[in-house]
Amino acid sequence: MDIAFTLQPWHWLILFFLLLGAEALGAGGFLLGSAIAAGSVSLILWFFPEMTWPVQLVVFGVGSLIFTLAYWKLFRKVNDENDSPELNNRARQLIGRTISLDQDLPSGQSRLQIGDTLWRVEVDRSVSQGGKVVVTDCCGMVLLVREQV
Known part of the structure; x- marks a missing residue:
């Protein structure tokens, strides 16, 4: 029964790649923060393998929120810049x-x-x-x- 509640680093790595793939399909940066959070949890779990699954989920949730907000505040403007602003006018x-x-x-x-x-x-x-x-x-x-x- 313990195996059902054990999350390994490779689980988070798979989630990382799934979220990056979904982001590539056109999520507009929304899933990028969650993907980075999943990759971070995977990396943290490699160094601290005794971390329980509820702590992992909390770290993932908080990381998703922080990385997504950071993307929207810091990097979203870079993506909206255009070298041809009159292209469609x-x-x-x-x-x-x-x-x-x-x-x-x-x-x-x-x-x-x-x-x-x-x-x-x-x-x-x-x-x-x-x-x-x-x-x-x-x-x-x-x-x-x-x-x-």
Whole structure:
């Protein structure tokens, strides 16, 4: 009956690898703290083999909480950093681009073909056909343009 209540270091090592595998499937860092805690319990148990299973479970629980909170506070921001913050913002990608007009562009809001997309644009004064405009900013999906001088 004693064998049912005995947890060995390799039990915790198996749990460590199972949690890492589950984390690799897309848990977003949540299981990483628990995996590190399981690995830590396995390591501690190698050095202190007389540790009882209730103490092991308490160490695992506290370790999971501490390592998970540490991940969320310290390392989560590193994962959220992006070297291309405008990757999915097509309107922001057009800022600074110069467009040659195929048709007159009346003042106020109108539509303008840029590449393969028809964009809503806003210009403060009308620009005639053949003129050039520069995208200066965007407000949502409306491009703010001005005449290039």
